[in-house]
Amino acid sequence: xxxxxxxxxxxxxxxxxSQRDDLLxxxxxxxxxxxxxxxxxxxxxxxxxxxxLGVWAVDTPETLHxxxxxxxxxxxxxxxxxxxxxxxxxxxxxxx
Amino acid sequence: xxxxxxxxxxxxxxxxxSQRDDLLxxxxxxxxxxxxxxxxxxxxxxxxxxxxLGVWAVDTPETLHxxxxxxxxxxxxxxxxxxxxxxxxxxxxxxx
Amino acid sequence: xxxxxxxxxxxxxxxxxSQRDDLLxxxxxxxxxxxxxxxxxxxxxxxxxxxxLGVWAVDTPETLHxxxxxxxxxxxxxxxxxxxxxxxxxxxxxxx
Amino acid sequence: xxxxxxxxxxxxxxxxxSQRDDLLxxxxxxxxxxxxxxxxxxxxxxxxxxxxLGVWAVDTPETLHxxxxxxxxxxxxxxxxxxxxxxxxxxxxxxx
Amino acid sequence: xxxxxxxxxxxxxxxxxSQRDDLLxxxxxxxxxxxxxxxxxxxxxxxxxxxxLGVWAVDTPETLHxxxxxxxxxxxxxxxxxxxxxxxxxxxxxxx
Amino acid sequence: xxxxxxxxxxxxxxxxxSQRDDLLxxxxxxxxxxxxxxxxxxxxxxxxxxxxLGVWAVDTPETLHxxxxxxxxxxxxxxxxxxxxxxxxxxxxxxx
Amino acid sequence: xxxxxxxxxxxxxxxxxSQRDDLLxxxxxxxxxxxxxxxxxxxxxxxxxxxxLGVWAVDTPETLHxxxxxxxxxxxxxxxxxxxxxxxxxxxxxxx
Amino acid sequence: xxxxxxxxxxxxxxxxxSQRDDLLxxxxxxxxxxxxxxxxxxxxxxxxxxxxLGVWAVDTPETLHxxxxxxxxxxxxxxxxxxxxxxxxxxxxxxx
Amino acid sequence: xxxxxxxxxxxxxxxxxSQRDDLLxxxxxxxxxxxxxxxxxxxxxxxxxxxxLGVWAVDTPETLHxxxxxxxxxxxxxxxxxxxxxxxxxxxxxxx
Amino acid sequence: xxxxxxxxxxxxxxxxxSQRDDLLxxxxxxxxxxxxxxxxxxxxxxxxxxxxLGVWAVDTPETLHxxxxxxxxxxxxxxxxxxxxxxxxxxxxxxx
Numbered sequence: 006x007x008x009x010x011x012x013x014x015x016x017x018x019x020x021x022x023s024q025r026d027d028l029l030x031x032x033x034x035x036x037x038x039x040x041x042x043x044x045x046x047x048x049x050x051x052x053x054x055x056x057x058l059g060v061w062a063v064d065t066p067e068t069l070h071x072x073x074x075x076x077x078x079x080x081x082x083x084x085x086x087x088x089x090x091x092x093x094x095x096x097x098x099x100x101x
Numbered sequence: 102x103x104x105x106x107x108x109x110x111x112x113x114x115x116x117x118x119s120q121r122d123d124l125l126x127x128x129x130x131x132x133x134x135x136x137x138x139x140x141x142x143x144x145x146x147x148x149x150x151x152x153x154l155g156v157w158a159v160d161t162p163e164t165l166h167x168x169x170x171x172x173x174x175x176x177x178x179x180x181x182x183x184x185x186x187x188x189x190x191x192x193x194x195x196x197x
Numbered sequence: 198x199x200x201x202x203x204x205x206x207x208x209x210x211x212x213x214x215s216q217r218d219d220l221l222x223x224x225x226x227x228x229x230x231x232x233x234x235x236x237x238x239x240x241x242x243x244x245x246x247x248x249x250l251g252v253w254a255v256d257t258p259e260t261l262h263x264x265x266x267x268x269x270x271x272x273x274x275x276x277x278x279x280x281x282x283x284x285x286x287x288x289x290x291x292x293x
Numbered sequence: 294x295x296x297x298x299x300x301x302x303x304x305x306x307x308x309x310x311s312q313r314d315d316l317l318x319x320x321x322x323x324x325x326x327x328x329x330x331x332x333x334x335x336x337x338x339x340x341x342x343x344x345x346l347g348v349w350a351v352d353t354p355e356t357l358h359x360x361x362x363x364x365x366x367x368x369x370x371x372x373x374x375x376x377x378x379x380x381x382x383x384x385x386x387x388x389x
Numbered sequence: 390x391x392x393x394x395x396x397x398x399x400x401x402x403x404x405x406x407s408q409r410d411d412l413l414x415x416x417x418x419x420x421x422x423x424x425x426x427x428x429x430x431x432x433x434x435x436x437x438x439x440x441x442l443g444v445w446a447v448d449t450p451e452t453l454h455x456x457x458x459x460x461x462x463x464x465x466x467x468x469x470x471x472x473x474x475x476x477x478x479x480x481x482x483x484x485x
Numbered sequence: 486x487x488x489x490x491x492x493x494x495x496x497x498x499x500x501x502x503s504q505r506d507d508l509l510x511x512x513x514x515x516x517x518x519x520x521x522x523x524x525x526x527x528x529x530x531x532x533x534x535x536x537x538l539g540v541w542a543v544d545t546p547e548t549l550h551x552x553x554x555x556x557x558x559x560x561x562x563x564x565x566x567x568x569x570x571x572x573x574x575x576x577x578x579x580x581x
Numbered sequence: 582x583x584x585x586x587x588x589x590x591x592x593x594x595x596x597x598x599s600q601r602d603d604l605l606x607x608x609x610x611x612x613x614x615x616x617x618x619x620x621x622x623x624x625x626x627x628x629x630x631x632x633x634l635g636v637w638a639v640d641t642p643e644t645l646h647x648x649x650x651x652x653x654x655x656x657x658x659x660x661x662x663x664x665x666x667x668x669x670x671x672x673x674x675x676x677x
Numbered sequence: 678x679x680x681x682x683x684x685x686x687x688x689x690x691x692x693x694x695s696q697r698d699d700l701l702x703x704x705x706x707x708x709x710x711x712x713x714x715x716x717x718x719x720x721x722x723x724x725x726x727x728x729x730l731g732v733w734a735v736d737t738p739e740t741l742h743x744x745x746x747x748x749x750x751x752x753x754x755x756x757x758x759x760x761x762x763x764x765x766x767x768x769x770x771x772x773x
Numbered sequence: 774x775x776x777x778x779x780x781x782x783x784x785x786x787x788x789x790x791s792q793r794d795d796l797l798x799x800x801x802x803x804x805x806x807x808x809x810x811x812x813x814x815x816x817x818x819x820x821x822x823x824x825x826l827g828v829w830a831v832d833t834p835e836t837l838h839x840x841x842x843x844x845x846x847x848x849x850x851x852x853x854x855x856x857x858x859x860x861x862x863x864x865x866x867x868x869x
Numbered sequence: 870x871x872x873x874x875x876x877x878x879x880x881x882x883x884x885x886x887s888q889r890d891d892l893l894x895x896x897x898x899x900x901x902x903x904x905x906x907x908x909x910x911x912x913x914x915x916x917x918x919x920x921x922l923g924v925w926a927v928d929t930p931e932t933l934h935x936x937x938x939x940x941x942x943x944x945x946x947x948x949x950x951x952x953x954x955x956x957x958x959x960x961x962x963x964x965x
Contacts, residue, residue, distance in 0.1 A: 006198065006258060007145065008280070009154055010341065018944035036190045047143065047156070048194065049103065049185035052934040053874065053948040057188055058105055060143070066198060066282035070340040080306035084341040088200070088280040089145035090258035092153055094132045098144060102870065102930055104952070106725065114272035148262040149202065149276040162870060162954035166724040176690035180725040184872070184952040186930035199337065201346055210464035228382045239335065239348070240386060241295065241377035244454040245394065245468040249380055250297055252335070281337035284345055286324045290336065294390065294450060296472070298533065354390060354474035358532040368498035372533040376392070376472040378450035391529065393538055402656035420574045431527065431540070432578060433487065433569035436646040437586065437660040441572055442489055444527070473529035476537055478516045482528065486582065486642060488664070490821065546582060546666035550820040560786035564821040568584070568664045570642035583817065585826055594752035612862045623815065623828070624866065625775065625857035628742040629682065629756040633860055634777055636815070665817035668825055670804045674816065678774065678834060679913065680856070681922055708958045719911065719924070720962065721871065721953035729956055730873055732911070738774060738858035760776070760856040761913035762834035764921055766900045770911065778917065838916040848882035852917040 007046070007062050008069055011085040014055040014078050031077040044072050060089070102158070103142070104165055107181040109152040110174050127173040140168050156185070198254070199238070200261055203277040205248040206270050223269040236264050252281070294350070295334070296357055299373040301344040302366050319365040332360050348377070390446070391430070392453055395469040397440040398462050415461040428456050444473070487526070487542050488549055491565040494535040494558050511557040524552050540569070582638070583622070584645055587661040589632040590654050607653040620648050636665070679718070679734050680741055683757040686727040686750050703749040716744050732761070774830070775814070776837055779853040781824040782846050799845040812840050828857070871910065871926050872933055875949040878919040878942050895941040908936050924953070 016025060039045045039061075048059040063069045073084055112121060135141045135157075144155040159165045169180055208217060231237045231253075240251040255261045265276055304313060327333045327349075336347040351357045361372055400409060423429045423445075432443040447453045457468055496505060519525045519541075528539040543549045553564055592601060615621045615637075624635040639645045649660055688697060711717045711733075720731040735741045745756055784793060807813045807829075816827040831837045841852055880889060903909045903925075912923040927933045937948055 008340075009145070016944070033189065040190055040194050045190065045194070048188045048190050049105070049156075050188040050931075050934060051950075052184060052186040052872075052930045053937040053950045058183075058185065060145075066280050066340045067338075069280075070282050070338060073341040080304070086280065086339075086341045087154075088148060088258050088261075088278065089154065090148040090262050092144045092146040093129065094136055094141065094144050098136050098141070104724075112272070146259075146262060147278075148200075148258045149265040149278045162724045162952050163722075165952075166722060166954050169725040176688070182723075182725045182952065184930050184933075184950065186934050201337070208464070225381065232382055232386050237382065237386070240380045240382050241297070241348075242380040242451075242454060243470075244376060244378040244392075244450045245457040245470045250375075250377065252337075279346075280340060281346065282340040284336045284338040285321065286328055286333065286336050290328050290333070296532075354472050354532045355530075357472075358474050358530060361533040368496070374472065374531075374533045376450050376453075376470065378454050393529070400656070417573065424574055424578050429574065429578070432572045432574050433489070433540075434572040434643075434646060435662075436568060436570040436584075436642045437649040437662045442567075442569065444529075471538075472532060473538065474532040476528045476530040477513065478520055478525065478528050482520050482525070488820075546664050546820045547818075549664075550666050550818060553821040560784070566664065566819075566821045568642050568645075568662065570646050585817070592752070609861065616862055616866050621862065621866070624860045624862050625777070625828075626739075626742060626860040627758075628680075628738045628856060628858040629745040629758045634855075634857065636817075663826075664820060665826065666820040668816045668818040669801065670808055670813065670816050674808050674813070681913070705957065712958055712962050717958065717962070720956045720958050721873070721924075722956040724952060724954040730951075730953065732913075738856050741856075742858050758856065759922075760834050760837075760854065760916060761922065762838050762916040764912045764914040765897065766904055766909065766912050770904050770909070776916075834916045835914075838914060841917040848880070854915075854917045 006064075006066075007060055007089040009087040009089055010059045010061050010069075010073070011051075011087075012057050012059070012076075013051075013083040014081050015083070016055070016078075016081055028077055028081075035076055039072060044068075102160075102162075103185040104157045104159070105183040105185055106155045106157050106165075106169070107147075107152070107183075108155070108172075109147075109150065109179045110177050111179070112151070112174075112177055124173055124177075131172055135168060140164075198256075198258075199281040200253045200255070201279040201281055202251045202253050202261075202265070203243075203248070203279075204251070204268075205243075205246065205275040206273050207275070208247070208270075208273055220269055220273075227268055231264060236260075294352075294354075295377040296349045296351070297375040297377055298347045298349050298357075298361070299339075299344070299375075300347070300364075301339075301342065301371040302369050303371070304343070304366075304369055316365055316369075323364055327360060332356075390448075390450075391473040392445045392447070393471040393473055394443045394445050394453075394457070395435075395440070395471075396443070396460075397435075397438065397467040398465050399467070400439070400462075400465055412461055412465075419460055423456060428452075486544075486546075487540055487569040489567040489569055490539045490541050490549075490553070491531075491567075492537055492539070492556075493531075493563045494561050495563070496535070496558075496561055508557055508561075515556055519552060524548075582640075582642075583665040584637045584639070585663040585665055586635045586637050586645075586649070587627075587632070587663075588635070588652075589627075589630065589659040590657050591659070592631070592654075592657055604653055604657075611652055615648060620644075678736075678738075679732055679761040681759040681761055682731045682733050682741075682745070683723075683759075684729055684731070684748075685723075685755045686753050687755070688727070688750075688753055700749055700753075707748055711744060716740075774832075774834075775857040776829045776831070777855040777857055778827045778829050778837075778841070779819075779824070779855075780827070780844075781819075781822065781851040782849050783851070784823070784846075784849055796845055796849075803844055807840060812836075870928075870930075871924055871953040873951040873953055874923045874925050874933075874937070875915075875951075876921050876923070876940075877915075877947040878945050879947070880919070880942075880945055892941055892945075899940055903936060908932075 036045065044061055044063060046060045046062045048057055050057050061069060061072065063072065073079060132141065140157055140159060142156045142158045144153055146153050157165060157168065159168065169175060172178065228237065236253055236255060238252045238254045240249055242249050253261060253264065255264065265271060268274065324333065332349055332351060334348045334350045336345055338345050349357060349360065351360065361367060420429065428445055428447060430444045430446045432441055434441050445453060445456065447456065457463060516525065524541055524543060526540045526542045528537055530537050541549060541552065543552065553559060612621065620637055620639060622636045622638045624633055626633050637645060637648065639648065649655060708717065716733055716735060718732045718734045720729055722729050733741060733744065735744065745751060748754065804813065812829055812831060814828045814830045816825055818825050829837060829840065831840065841847060900909065908925055908927060910924045910926045912921055914921050925933060925936065927936065937943060
């Protein structure tokens with residue numbers, strides 16, 4: 006099943022630069038793993054903010070929770086999750 | 102450029118069944134064309150409502166407007182549009 | 198998988214009484230079927246309004262959409278859907 | 294009487310790991326007690342967040358307040374409470 | 390148990406005057422009954438609108454639902470309901 | 486004149502226990518005075534939160550401001566104030 | 582006592598021009614009376630909309646309700662009311 | 678002085694096509710006049726909706742009101758108005 | 774031109790009393806100047822909060838900005854600004 | 870392509886004056902560069918707040934993101950971005 010996941014990160018402006026860099030680098034590496042294992046199917050940046058919109062494919066809602074909770078930036082994130090269903094036009098998309 | 106497009110349709114409950122069926126069929130056919138010409142790259146249904154979330158790829162915002170305004174259900178739709186940027190993880194997605 | 202489903206019905210006050218009664222009766226019968234086949238696991242009324250909160254168990258989001266769209270009152274409903282995951286305390290609930 | 298209770302916890306990201314672990318463990322133990330004594334009838338996790346939706350059964354609103362205020366994480370929680378009434382379909386649920 | 394109940398009525402401006410008068414008179418008579426039987430403990434008008442804030446005392450949420458649904462204006466009302474608990478200062482109020 | 490007053494207190498979770506206890510005790514004593522002098526006519530707790538709904542009777546809006554500003558917890562409070570008018574059903578309430 | 586009153590009128594676009602003109606003229610005459618008797622102390626238009634912000638001076642909230650309900654456009658209005666208190670700077674304003 | 682003006686038009690879907698075309702054509706002609714006389718300094722379409730964002734330059738707020746009220750579609754519009762001040766970077770813009 | 778200005782101040786509860794007193798006193802003195810020079814035409818307190826509603830008369834939006842930014846409490850304020858136009862009833866107010 | 874960009878800055882009131890001045894000066898210099906290279910086409914201050922509304926012209930959404938993220942105040946900003954399309958009246962504006 007798929008979820009639209011909107012992640013917005015708010016880091017305190019006064020966080021030391023090195024901690025900020027480390028967190029963002031760790032987040033990127035974890036993101037690469039989630040892309041590689043097929044959890045993150047699509048991801049786009051929402052321009053102007055530390056935010057993105059993704060489509061996550063998981064076997065169960067529990068797996069989705071664990072994947073999101075595994076993000077190094079999770080404690081600084083606002084997370085919005087929305088279940089997606091196949092759309093009748095989806096067949097046309099896949100066979101394009 | 103890409104846009105996240107959220108379309109929510111509200112048809113009056115008292116609309117005659119045949120008009121409703123005709124509109125939904127016309128909408129589906131127009132949707133197939135927009136998929137076929139690559140405008141609608143992705144589309145998912147938001148379960149429980151006459152609503153969907155799509156990713157539309159267009160050359161310009163003007164093209165996006167014309168494509169949305171061409172939908173037979175446009176006059177009954179609430180339209181929300183959000184510009185998307187490439188995400189650094191996108192390369193990993195594409196090469197998967 | 199389970200969804201929290203919040204259904205709020207708005208019938209036009211001027212709807213003829215017989216149509217209103219028929220719709221509510223048909224809705225109740227469809228609800229009984231969805232309870233009987235295990236789709237609606239729990240349902241509570243939100244007092245003071247034509248509204249309820251339910252927990253729906255389905256195999257896929259597509260099934261959830263079809264079940265909701267099958268409700269006779271669907272065209273008059275505001276539908277809010279939220280995916281649920283098992284909670285760590287759930288084991289304690291089940292073994293109670 | 295029953296209440297739908299939605300609990301969202303916001304812990305400061307900079308809280309020491311041991312304090313966080315202790316709080317979450319104490320919360321879990323208190324939750325087990327509330328399940329065991331029948332206060333928490335149902336509970337689901339809202340995936341992606343430190344949040345849950347529960348159905349709490351209490352004799353009075355005062356008891357509900359005391360139960361919620363007894364949670365170790367209460368001071369970090371946003372609490373939303375909604376009274377529930379029996380639904381006419383409830384008989385069908387119970388006799389299923 | 391007690392509920393804070395906020396009722397806001399929206400009558401279509403074009404409703405015939407006699408129907409409007411009849412509805413408001415019927416609503417007032419039903420209100421008198423609910424005051425007389427102790428259901429409505431307190432009621433205040435929200436000035437400038439066809440709206441009021443009341444405190445309703447009922448044995449169960451189901452009774453609250455039935456009392457609200459019995460109002461002649463119910464189909465034109467927006468209803469907001471909020472459970473109330475005794476406040477520690479209440480003893481001081483009662484013994485005043 | 487009367488006001489519906491909704492008070493929601495947010496104390497920082499890390500406030501020392503003794504300061505928290507002192508503040509809550511001082512607030513309770515001030516509340517008792519306001520009940521005794523007839524300012525607070527009614528008060529109910531909103532279960533699950535450090536919050537209450539009250540009906541305050543004052544001679545002027547200036548008096549209301551001073552009474553609220555005299556609360557020891559005022560600096561930690563979100564305050565919502567709504568003017569109330571007599572309701573035509575009020576006579577029935579008073580003569581009950 | 583004084584209230585900030587925000588009035589927003591929504592007339593159906595298809596209302597016949599003569600009915601619209603009559604209503605607006607009647608509203609203006611009633612407004613002149615309320616200015617003349619000192620009820621409306623100040624009034625400003627919110628540019629671009631059929632809307633205004635006023636300061637109404639009345640003896641009681643009941644009088645405010647009656648004055649607002651006497652407006653010919655009342656049934657088409659959204660009414661927002663907010664109690665005002667004297668400000669410490671008010672003395673400086675009055676003696677200016 | 679300048680205002681950011683956001684105009685969103687909602688035409689009933691069942692409006693006859695010829696009336697819709699006439700209204701849109703009249704609106705366009707009036708818009709051309711307001712551009713020609715310098716009232717509308719800038720205007721952009723908000724893609725996907727019958728909506729635009731403009732910067733209107735007027736001598737007084739009263740002129741702004743009259744200009745907006747002169748739009749043939751005004752009765753079907755939601756109008757949002759926001760006063761603008763010169764920005765310190767504006768000199769750089771003008772001398773570019 | 775005139776603006777409705779709504780100012781809501783949020784001072785941290787833990788601010789030392791002397792700093793709080795100094796800030797409030799400086800704010801009052803600056804307010805007196807703005808009343809004296811005719812910038813603040815009207816001002817009312819919103820009872821129960823550190824908040825007020827004022828009508829500010831200025832030559833330009835730039836002057837409004839400078840006047841607001843000159844307030845000693847500006848950095849702790851939420852500022853809402855709304856342009857006002859003369860109302861047709863204004864003549865009646867002025868000649869009263 | 871163009872974007873309406875609304876930037877609202879919230880600096881902690883207790884930030885040292887020199888740091889605040891340095892940040893605002895750096896922001897102004899970066900703004901001058903973005904004006905000079907044509908990224909910021911228009912910019913207006915929203916009076917009374919540390920906020921502005923601008924129209925930014927960029928080749929891609931990625932460029933917009935980088936330009937915004939390059940602002941010295943970016944970590945203290947709330948950023949709202951909205952894609953703009955040409956309006957049919959635009960030709961009239963350009964040839965004015």
